Amino acid sequence: MGQIIAIVSGKGGTGKTSFTAAVSTALAQMKYRTLCLDCDIGLRNLDIALGLTDRTMMDFSDVIAGRCSLEEAVVRHPKLPQLYLLTAPVYVKAQQIPEEGMRQLLEEIRQSFDFCLIDAPAGLGQGFHLATDRADRAVVVSTSDNTSLRDAQRAVLELGHLPRGQVHLAINRIQKKVLRQLHQTIDDAMDTAGLPLLGVIPEDPNVPLAANRNLPLLLTAEDHAAKAYRNIAARLTGQRVPLMKIR
Ligand code: ADP
Numbered sequence: 001m002g003q004i005i006a007i008v009s010g011k012g013g014t015g016k017t018s019f020t021a022a023v024s025t026a027l028a029q030m031k032y033r034t035l036c037l038d039c040d041i042g043l044r045n046l047d048i049a050l051g052l053t054d055r056t057m058m059d060f061s062d063v064i065a066g067r068c069s070l071e072e073a074v075v076r077h078p079k080l081p082q083l084y085l086l087t088a089p090v091y092v093k094a095q096q097i098p099e100e101g102m103r104q105l106l107e108e109i110r111q112s113f114d115f116c117l118i119d120a121p122a123g124l125g126q127g128f129h130l131a132t133d134r135a136d137r138a139v140v141v142s143t144s145d146n147t148s149l150r151d152a153q154r155a156v157l158e159l160g161h162l163p164r165g166q167v168h169l170a171i172n173r174i175q176k177k178v179l180r181q182l183h184q185t186i187d188d189a190m191d192t193a194g195l196p197l198l199g200v201i202p203e204d205p206n207v208p209l210a211a212n213r214n215l216p217l218l219l220t221a222e223d224h225a226a227k228a229y230r231n232i233a234a235r236l237t238g239q240r241v242p243l244m245k246i247r
């Protein structure tokens, strides 16, 4: 049975899509059959971060409506045979996706993949619930600034249905020069939100650069953010990996 992990945040632009793409790539490279499910209805862009633009024809609403099968709708990555994408509809609203249909889709995904990472939309509306209601775990991605951390805490309050210990925090875009004062902020955030820290990801120009070149980050870089995402993937599979030093 596969594991479904929702990648969420309160605030937009914290790095959910980059996280979903990079951690999924790492899992696929570890030979886990991995599906990236774009749940950012209307604003989908996971295909760009994965280097799969123009390859998707059908989206998850087509599978739910029975217009095609799951197998027909997923796109396999040409360079990573274990990595697949199921994209989001552009002209459908989250409110129009039937909950029961989503439940059945995720059940089917569980049967045929080892991991499914769901890229959630920003905010805590219907799209957030679509992405998180049936997940096994959630990762809240936040930057280190206070507004983002506060929004992360709000997101956590919406995840009460998940078992304790299955909601994690990942702090993105950490810069070395703010690291010292950050330790305190991160500790406070973990205490207030009661969340275990899954990882810290440094600020790294390779993240936007890879997306601009339409290439998965992990196929173009080894260090910095790429390494942090690999560590996080390893932790999700149960390995113990120490937190990375930000240089
Ligand atoms: P979200 O999906 O939460 O809206 P994205 O993953 O699209 O966020 O990231 C928003 C922007 O921040 C993108 O331009 C992305 O390239 C950039 N970004 C994300 N993570 C990092 C990082 N660790 N270092 C530098 N830029 C990053």
Ligand code: MG
Pocket (backbone or CB within 6 Å): 016, 017, 018, 040, 045, 119
């Ligand atoms: Mg996004």
